[in-house]
Every structure is written in C-alpha cells, then in structure tokens.
Amino acid sequence: MMGGRRGAPRSEAARIAILEATASRFAEHGYEHLTIEGIAAQAGVGKQTIYRWWKTKTALVAxxxxxGMLLPGSxxxxxxxxxxxxxxxxxEGVLRFIDDPDSAELMHSLLAAAATDEQIGRMLRDALAxxxxxxxxxxxxxxxxxLAPGTPLRELGDALVGGLVLRVICRTPTDMGSAARFVGALLGPQPHRSGKP
Amino acid sequence: MMGGRRGAPRSEAARIAILEATASRFAEHGYEHLTIEGIAAQAGVGKQTIYRWWKTKTALVAxxxxxGMLLPGSxxxxxxxxxxxxxxxxxEGVLRFIDDPDSAELMHSLLAAAATDEQIGRMLRDALAxxxxxxxxxxxxxxxxxLAPGTPLRELGDALVGGLVLRVICRTPTDMGSAARFVGALLGPQPHRSGKP
Amino acid sequence: MMGGRRGAPRSEAARIAILEATASRFAEHGYEHLTIEGIAAQAGVGKQTIYRWWKTKTALVAxxxxxGMLLPGSxxxxxxxxxxxxxxxxxEGVLRFIDDPDSAELMHSLLAAAATDEQIGRMLRDALAxxxxxxxxxxxxxxxxxLAPGTPLRELGDALVGGLVLRVICRTPTDMGSAARFVGALLGPQPHRSGKP
Amino acid sequence: MMGGRRGAPRSEAARIAILEATASRFAEHGYEHLTIEGIAAQAGVGKQTIYRWWKTKTALVAxxxxxGMLLPGSxxxxxxxxxxxxxxxxxEGVLRFIDDPDSAELMHSLLAAAATDEQIGRMLRDALAxxxxxxxxxxxxxxxxxLAPGTPLRELGDALVGGLVLRVICRTPTDMGSAARFVGALLGPQPHRSGKP
DNA sequence: GACTAAGCGAGACGGTACGTCGCGTCTTTAC
DNA sequence: GTAAAGACGCGACGTACCGTCTCGCTTAGTC
Incomplete structure (x- = not known):
C-alpha cells in the first residue's frame, strides 16, 4: 500500500553515518575545506548516496x-x-565558550557557512534566536x-546576539569586564545593588 | 647601505592590476568562487606573480x-x-544599502571571508569600527x-554594528519600522518630538 | 567468485583515444614536446584518466x-x-625511409625516448629485432x-640495425652507394653477379 | 683598433663555471632534466649570462x-x-664501460641529446668516429x-660503433662471450689460434 | 679623470605545463 | 532499487622553468 515503492528503502544507517561524518569534518576542517569525497570516505559510503539525498553541500550542513549536531546546547x-x-x-558564558579555540573555530565555520548560503543563514537565525x-x-x-514597556524585544535580542557574533567574526579580544560593559551598553547604566534583600 | 636590493623592483602596475581584478571578481562571484587563475587572467598577470607576493587568497582580499576597494565609503x-x-x-541608510541584492552579496562574501580568515576578520574590525x-x-x-555618563561607547557601537551584521548573515527581512525599533531597543524608548524648538 | 571488481570498468574508448592522440602528437611534435595536457585535450579526456593508468609519459609512448602505432610495418x-x-x-629501403624528413623526425623522437627511458629501450629492442x-x-x-656456419646471427643483426640507427642519430648523409658499402662491410666483398642464372 | 669594443669583455670565469655546471648536472640529472635555472644557480651566474652566449640549451651541451667534458677519453x-x-x-673495454650504471646513464643522456638535436648529433659523430x-x-x-682490399672502412666502423650504441639504447644485457661474438659477426669466423709463435 | 658601453648577479615578469585534488555524473556489481 | 565502488570529463590548485626584461654594480676603453 501507500504508493507502493519498490526496491530497498533508504538506509537510515547510511544517513546517520553521513551526517556524523559531516559534523565531525565540519568541526575539524571548517566549512570551506569540507569535501564530499572526504565525508563519503569517512562515512564508508559511496558519493552517489550523498548526492542522491542532498542537493548541495549546504543542505547537508543545514x-x-x-x-543539533553542530551547535552546543543553547x-x-x-x-x-x-x-x-x-x-x-x-x-559571560557565551564569551567563555567563544574563547575556547575549538569552539571559536566551529563558530567561524558556521558563520562562514551562513554568510555563504542563504538556507544556512535562515536556519542559523532560527537556531540562534x-x-x-x-x-x-x-x-x-x-x-x-x-524593561520599559514597548521595548522591541526581538531587536534587543538581535543586538545582544549580533554584538557577540561580531566579536567572533572580528576576533575581538575579551577581558574581564567585557560582559558587564556590553550589557551595560544595551540596558543603560545598571544600579549597583550591593546586596539582595 | 640601505640593504642594497638587487634585481628588478616589484611592479606596481602588476600589484594594482591584481588588486583591481580581485576586487572586481570578489564583488561579482563572491569569496568562495574567487579563483587565483581567474584573477591572474583578468589582471593579465602570471599566477606566480600573485603567489610571490601574497601567501593566501585571503591576504589578497585583505x-x-x-x-578600500571593497567597502563603500563609510x-x-x-x-x-x-x-x-x-x-x-x-x-535606515545601512539597511537600504543591505537591501540591494548586489550589496548584500558583497557583504555576504566579505563576512564569509572574515569568518574564515583571522587576518581579514581583524581588518574588517578596523574598517568597520x-x-x-x-x-x-x-x-x-x-x-x-x-547618553548617560559611563555608557561604554565601544560596546554600544558593537551592538549597533553587530545587530546589522546579524541581519545580513541571517537574511532577516526589513520592514519600515526596523530602523526605529532597532535604535529604540538600544537607546531605550525615544521621546516623540513632534517639532523642533 | 571471479574476483568481483566493483565500480565502472576501465573505458576502452578513452584508452584508445589517448593512445591515438599520443601517437599523433608524438609524430607531429616529437618526444620532448609531447605534453600530457595536449594529449588529454586532443583525446577529449581528463588528465587524471591518463595519470590513473600510465605512471609516466614514457609508459604511454611504450x-x-x-x-604498433609508432613504427611503420617492418x-x-x-x-x-x-x-x-x-x-x-x-x-636501401630503410635508408629511403630515413631520408624522409618526417620519418627521420619520428625516429629521432623514438630513439630519444628509448635512450631516456629503460622501458621504451627494451621495448624498442623487441620491436626492432x-x-x-x-x-x-x-x-x-x-x-x-x-653465411658461414657459426656466424652469430643476433650480433650480425644488431650490427646491421645499429649501423643504421647510428646514421639516424648522427645525421650521416646518404649517397647512392651507401647501402652496398654498408652491406659489403658486414658480409665481406660481394661477388658481382652480372646476370641471374 | 681592431673594431674597438667598449665595455667589459666576456668573463672567462663565468663561461667555465657555466660549462662545468652544465657537465656536472648533465651527468647527474640527464639531458631532459637539465634546466637553465639549475645551471645558473650552480654556476653562481645570472640566467641572462647564459642566454647571452648560448642560443639554446643544446648549444651549451654541444x-x-x-x-671533452662529457665523453671519457676515447x-x-x-x-x-x-x-x-x-x-x-x-x-670488451667499451662493454665494461657501458656496464657501469653511471657511465650508462651518461651515454643514455648523450644519445638522447644527440637524437633530439641535430647539432649534437653531428658533433657526436665527429667525437665518436x-x-x-x-x-x-x-x-x-x-x-x-x-681486411680484404676494398672493404669500406667507414661503414665497418659505423657497424661496430652502431652495434654498441644499439646495445646501450636497448639495454641489451652483456655476457662473457658478447664481445667475441660481436666481432665474429662482423669479421667473419676468426681462426682459433691456439697459441702465437 | 669623467664618460660611456658592455658584462654581470639578481630577480621580477607573463607564460606553459606539471602532477594532484575535488567536483558532480555515470556505470558496474552486490545485496 | 538502494548501496559501495570507482572511472570519467572537468576545473583549479600551487610549483617549476621558460625566455625576457629591468635593476644596480663592476670593468674597460675613449674622450
């Protein structure tokens, strides 16, 4: 029933092996050195099996x-x-993550992929915000x-995330006060609350 | 004295032809379809002349x-x-620029290049901020x-620029109120001044 | 059973096109101006297809x-x-062949190839003798x-062929009596038979 | 007087350094891997100094x-x-020389050069015969x-030398009796002289 | 002694070909 | 009919040399 497809069904094992190989090589070599041949070899899969199911390298990364194989838990x-x-x-947590060279490399690749490819860009937007x-x-x-009533929350979130993304792209160095200054710039001067009732 | 270099000096004409060809093809084909062979051909130059003076393709873009051959006047x-x-x-001006498909493509290439390559990243930072x-x-x-005294200006600028960069990367669509909402999110609610005293 | 090779088998069409292009360009441009790119282009083939099956340019010529695509019928x-x-x-027949500039060029290329490469040398030996x-x-x-009993036939043949090869290499000019003198030098003075019984 | 050339005269030191470098690299790398840049570098000379005095690589080898920097004493x-x-x-002496791998390599290069280039071919003829x-x-x-009166000496010499050259080109293996068989083939059966009074 | 050629080491230049890598497609055998 | 294997035409890579062309320096004549 159900349209009666014939022949072997798509191999889930192959699909997973391909995605895992992609994620692993993406993290290791970056987006622009990601090769289909490398992925196929690492996944133990024929190239055609990749091309059969994904139109572009981009679709694979997407x-x-x-x-959720590329981004850390939010x-x-x-x-x-x-x-x-x-x-x-x-x-502070995000900056700490970014300061780790491996994570930074991953983010650079991911942002390069997003900048290069519209589909990944939109997907990243969904994943981030x-x-x-x-x-x-x-x-x-x-x-x-x-927050004052009427504050556009989405735009505020974009500014927060965008400022951090800019730091990643531009390799802005982080110091101890970075987080506080950054938040202060966005929310206005924060009252110093010496304690908490 | 003066270190006495021998042999013909570097050709400034070749250098400029190469940079112009690079800028032209970068804008036209994007960063990831930029080829050394294409640049050399368009510049009327041997490939070796490029490799002799620039170690990487990114150094060329940088x-x-x-x-100032890539970015529009600030x-x-x-x-x-x-x-x-x-x-x-x-x-609003920046968003209008970004909305033009050609400009957007250029920005995508530039951001991909910056994300990929540290040198370009730092250079972009300087160029932007x-x-x-x-x-x-x-x-x-x-x-x-x-602005309230003590507001961290650099961070505020980063948030402004970063928010816009994020829109570019994520292809966030723009509407009429985007600019006002964005600025409002960062500066707090702006008084509506109906006139000007 | 049967060793079960997988994947597409070697393309016989490509193999033949490559060999024909090689022979054609070898005859036309000589051994030292033979280029893999030229052969590939003329054969309508990717360079890799040549490099996959022949380790060296000389293996191709061999x-x-x-x-039998290079030497004329014996x-x-x-x-x-x-x-x-x-x-x-x-x-006389061989000298007439050698006197033709095109044939001479072919022989020069072939001898240069044989002198350069051991494999071609041995193969030429087989082809010649x-x-x-x-x-x-x-x-x-x-x-x-x-011929007197005990005459070493192989060595006699080598002397015949070698003498001719030397003429080719050294561009020794030929005159009417060359052939007779050459044979006379090897067989001893030949009786002049004025008629035929 | 005498046509009064002005300017510095040709440097004999450079000429000799170039020829020696050529001979050395010819023997080491063979004719077809001989490069002008390599010779210039080894001779400590600018490329132009080579091109000024020799039109072709061939002329240099010639x-x-x-x-007499290439061939051993006759x-x-x-x-x-x-x-x-x-x-x-x-x-036997010649075969012994040829059997040494270094000498063989030199002869292969020399024959390849002669086959490739007419000038070297003629020069080799003069040098050999x-x-x-x-x-x-x-x-x-x-x-x-x-030798019987009327035996064409030049042709006999060519057959001797040519037979040996053919062995070099074709890598014919040598055994103990090779020399005797070869001479026997050319001179006819030699009487076995058991002793000599 | 100043001037003027030419020779010279060095090396940048526009090119051609090299041998390799990866692309995306196609063709075969195995399951 | 999917899958692994892998050959294929193609395009770009980065390198090696080609032969030509400046450079600044040295080395002789000639004025």
Whole structure:
C-alpha cells in the first residue's frame, strides 16, 4: 500500500553515518575545506548516496544544524529577577565558550557557512534566536517591568546576539569586564545593588 | 647601505592590476568562487606573480580591504543634536544599502571571508569600527549628555554594528519600522518630538 | 567468485583515444614536446584518466610502440637466394625511409625516448629485432650456407640495425652507394653477379 | 683598433663555471632534466649570462662535448697484428664501460641529446668516429691485408660503433662471450689460434 | 679623470605545463 | 532499487622553468 515503492528503502544507517561524518569534518576542517569525497570516505559510503539525498553541500550542513549536531546546547540565562545580572552571566558564558579555540573555530565555520548560503543563514537565525531561552528571559523582563514597556524585544535580542557574533567574526579580544560593559551598553547604566534583600 | 636590493623592483602596475581584478571578481562571484587563475587572467598577470607576493587568497582580499576597494565609503550619521533620530537615519541608510541584492552579496562574501580568515576578520574590525564616523557621533552624544555618563561607547557601537551584521548573515527581512525599533531597543524608548524648538 | 571488481570498468574508448592522440602528437611534435595536457585535450579526456593508468609519459609512448602505432610495418627483406643483394635492397629501403624528413623526425623522437627511458629501450629492442623479418632472412642464409656456419646471427643483426640507427642519430648523409658499402662491410666483398642464372 | 669594443669583455670565469655546471648536472640529472635555472644557480651566474652566449640549451651541451667534458677519453684499440683479438679487446673495454650504471646513464643522456638535436648529433659523430683511434686501427688492418682490399672502412666502423650504441639504447644485457661474438659477426669466423709463435 | 658601453648577479615578469585534488555524473556489481 | 565502488570529463590548485626584461654594480676603453 501507500504508493507502493519498490526496491530497498533508504538506509537510515547510511544517513546517520553521513551526517556524523559531516559534523565531525565540519568541526575539524571548517566549512570551506569540507569535501564530499572526504565525508563519503569517512562515512564508508559511496558519493552517489550523498548526492542522491542532498542537493548541495549546504543542505547537508543545514541538516546537521537541524539535528543539533553542530551547535552546543543553547545557553540558558538564569532568571533571578535581576535582568542585568542575569544577562551579564549569560554573556559571560557565551564569551567563555567563544574563547575556547575549538569552539571559536566551529563558530567561524558556521558563520562562514551562513554568510555563504542563504538556507544556512535562515536556519542559523532560527537556531540562534527563534526558540531560544534568551527571548524567554527578555519577555519575562518585559512582564516584570525590568524593561520599559514597548521595548522591541526581538531587536534587543538581535543586538545582544549580533554584538557577540561580531566579536567572533572580528576576533575581538575579551577581558574581564567585557560582559558587564556590553550589557551595560544595551540596558543603560545598571544600579549597583550591593546586596539582595 | 640601505640593504642594497638587487634585481628588478616589484611592479606596481602588476600589484594594482591584481588588486583591481580581485576586487572586481570578489564583488561579482563572491569569496568562495574567487579563483587565483581567474584573477591572474583578468589582471593579465602570471599566477606566480600573485603567489610571490601574497601567501593566501585571503591576504589578497585583505589588502583589497585595506585599500578600500571593497567597502563603500563609510556611512556618516548626521549630528542634529537628536541622537535617536540621527542613529535611526544612519541605520535606515545601512539597511537600504543591505537591501540591494548586489550589496548584500558583497557583504555576504566579505563576512564569509572574515569568518574564515583571522587576518581579514581583524581588518574588517578596523574598517568597520576603527575610524568610523559612528564612534564620533556616539562620543558627541556622550559629551552632550544624550547618553548617560559611563555608557561604554565601544560596546554600544558593537551592538549597533553587530545587530546589522546579524541581519545580513541571517537574511532577516526589513520592514519600515526596523530602523526605529532597532535604535529604540538600544537607546531605550525615544521621546516623540513632534517639532523642533 | 571471479574476483568481483566493483565500480565502472576501465573505458576502452578513452584508452584508445589517448593512445591515438599520443601517437599523433608524438609524430607531429616529437618526444620532448609531447605534453600530457595536449594529449588529454586532443583525446577529449581528463588528465587524471591518463595519470590513473600510465605512471609516466614514457609508459604511454611504450604502449603506443607495443600497439604498433609508432613504427611503420617492418621492412621485409626479400629472399631471392642472394643474401648480399637481398640485404642491400633492405638497407636501401630503410635508408629511403630515413631520408624522409618526417620519418627521420619520428625516429629521432623514438630513439630519444628509448635512450631516456629503460622501458621504451627494451621495448624498442623487441620491436626492432624480436619478431623481425630480418632475423628470419639471416637464419635462412645460415641454413643455405650463405653465411658461414657459426656466424652469430643476433650480433650480425644488431650490427646491421645499429649501423643504421647510428646514421639516424648522427645525421650521416646518404649517397647512392651507401647501402652496398654498408652491406659489403658486414658480409665481406660481394661477388658481382652480372646476370641471374 | 681592431673594431674597438667598449665595455667589459666576456668573463672567462663565468663561461667555465657555466660549462662545468652544465657537465656536472648533465651527468647527474640527464639531458631532459637539465634546466637553465639549475645551471645558473650552480654556476653562481645570472640566467641572462647564459642566454647571452648560448642560443639554446643544446648549444651549451654541444660546447661541453667539444671541450671533452662529457665523453671519457676515447678507447684505443691495441695493434698486436691480430685484428680480431684487438677489436675484441676494444669491444670488451667499451662493454665494461657501458656496464657501469653511471657511465650508462651518461651515454643514455648523450644519445638522447644527440637524437633530439641535430647539432649534437653531428658533433657526436665527429667525437665518436671522426678522429677516433678505431679508424686508425682499421686502416692499419686494411694495409696489412687483415681486411680484404676494398672493404669500406667507414661503414665497418659505423657497424661496430652502431652495434654498441644499439646495445646501450636497448639495454641489451652483456655476457662473457658478447664481445667475441660481436666481432665474429662482423669479421667473419676468426681462426682459433691456439697459441702465437 | 669623467664618460660611456658592455658584462654581470639578481630577480621580477607573463607564460606553459606539471602532477594532484575535488567536483558532480555515470556505470558496474552486490545485496 | 538502494548501496559501495570507482572511472570519467572537468576545473583549479600551487610549483617549476621558460625566455625576457629591468635593476644596480663592476670593468674597460675613449674622450
């Protein structure tokens, strides 16, 4: 039934081997040195099996992205009620991640891929901002009044993420105060709360 | 004295022809379809002359960047005394530039090149932020009190530029209010000044 | 069973096109101006297809030689019963061939290739002496007593061929009596038979 | 007077350094891997100095040949009165020389050069046969009646030399009896002289 | 003694071909 | 009918030499 396809069904094992090989080589050699032949060899697969199911190298990377094989689990900002402190902590976490050379290399490849290819660009947008925990935290801040009513949350999130992306692309060096200054630039001067009642 | 170099000196004509060919093909075909053979052919030059003076393809692009052959003249924000309005105008100009498909393609290539190569990344940073008129406008705002004292200007500039870069990479669509919302997210809600005293 | 090779088998069409292009360009441009790129282009073939099956340019030429695409059909000495006259006729034929500029050029290339490359050298030996009709004629002469018993036929053949090869290499000019003198030098003075019984 | 050339005269030191470098690299790398750049570098000379005085690579090699920098001192056949024995000894000496791999390599290069280039070919002819001691020995044999009157000496010499050249080109292996068989093939059966009074 | 050629080492230049890598397609055998 | 294997035409890579052309320096005559 169901349209009666004949012959062997698509091999799930091959599909997974290909995606894993892609992710592994992407992380290791970067986007622009990613080769189909290399992936096929590492996956123990014929090249045709790749070309049969993915039209472009890009589509392959995009599917890895969708499967979450490229990005680390998203950074979740805490919600202590103090927006500035929470965001600063979040930014610190991201900067710490970025400071690791391997992670940085991965991000460079990913951003290069996104800049090169429209599909990956859109997908990265979804992965970064779409369902992220960051927007949740900003919405919560808007609800409690930590953010002035009418503040465009999406744009604020873009500025946060974009500023960090720019640091990655431009290799801006990080120092101890970077996170606090960055958040301060966006939220305005944060009151120094010496303690917490 | 003077180190006495012997042999014919480097040909400035060849250098310029190569850089121009590089810039032209970069804009036309993008970073990842840039070929040394194509550049050499268009410049009317032997490949070896390129390899002799530039170690990598990215070094070539970087020098184009330095010579200002890739980026348009920087966008200069006006200084009417109203920071929000000035920045909104500036962002609108940038978004208008980005919306042009050719410019967008150029920016995608440039960002891919910067993400791929450290040298280009740093150079892009200098080109974007270093001497930019944007930082001048922000300093002026800090002086007049439009920005709260202590606001980290560099980080604010990074957030502005980064947010725009993120839009480019992620192909975020632009609507009429984008610029105003974006600036509003960064500076806080801007008073609606119906006129001007 | 049967060793089961997988993948597409070697293309016989490509092999033949390559060999024909090689032979054609060898005859036209000579051994030292033979280029793989030229052969590939003329054969309508990728360079890699040549490099996959032949390790060196000389192996390619050697295979042409084996296939008989370079040497003319061997010169067959007649067998009239008069060894001196038969050999003289044979030498005259060879000298006439050598005197043609195109043939001479071909022989020069072939000898240069043989001198350069061991494999071609051995192959040329086989092509020249191995199955040649010359040795047959000498054996026949030995059987009829035209050659003294015990004459080393192989060495005699080498001297005949070698003398001619030397003329080719050294561009020795030919005159009317060359053939007769040459054969006379090897067989001893030949009786002048004024008629034919 | 005398046409009064002005400027520095040709540097003999450079000329000699170039010829020596040529001979050295010719012997080491063979004719077809001989490069002008390599010669210039080894001679400590600018390329232009080579191109100024020699039109072709060939002319360079030819001059080396003329200066006797490539060929070993000629082999001189003894004159004991026994032509067969003398020639056999001479052939044995030549075969011994040829059997040494370095000498063989040199001869291969030289023959390749001669086959490739007309000028070198003619020059090789002169060097091999022209003034050689071999022709002297043959003339002596003709005078004493060891060779039948009317035997074409030049052709006989060509057959001797050509047979050896053919062995070099074709890499014919040598055994103990080669020399005797070869001479026997050319001179006819040699009487076995058990002793000599 | 200053001037003027030419020779010279060095090396940049526009080219041609090299031998290799990876592309995306096609063709075969095995399951 | 999918899959592994791998040959194929193709385009670009980065390298080696080609033969030509400046350079700055040295080395003789000639004025």
């Amino acid at each position: 599917e890895c992205l969708l499967e 950074f979740i900002p805490p919600d202590t009620g103090d927006l500035g402190r929470d965001l600063t902590g979040w930014v 779409g369902d992220s925990a960051l927007s949740t935290r900003l919405e919560s801040a808007a609800a409690t009044g930590d | 020098e184009c960047l330095l010579e 966008f200069i924000p006006p200084d009417t005394g109203d920071l929000g309005r000035d920045l909104t105008g500036w962002v 270093g001497d930019s008129a944007l930082s001048t406008r922000l300093e002026s705002a800090a002086a007049t009190g439009d | 295979e042409c030689l084996l296939e 010169f067959i000495p007649p067998d009239t019963g008069d060894l001196g006259r038969d050999l003289t006729g044979w030498v 191995g199955d040649s009709a010359l040795s047959t004629r000498l054996e026949s002469a030995a059987a009829t007593g035209d | 001059e080396c040949l003329l200066e 082999f001189i056949p003894p004159d004991t009165g026994d032509l067969g024995r003398d020639l056999t000894g001479w052939v 022209g003034d050689s001691a071999l022709s002297t020995r043959l003339e002596s044999a003709a005078a004493t009646g060891d």
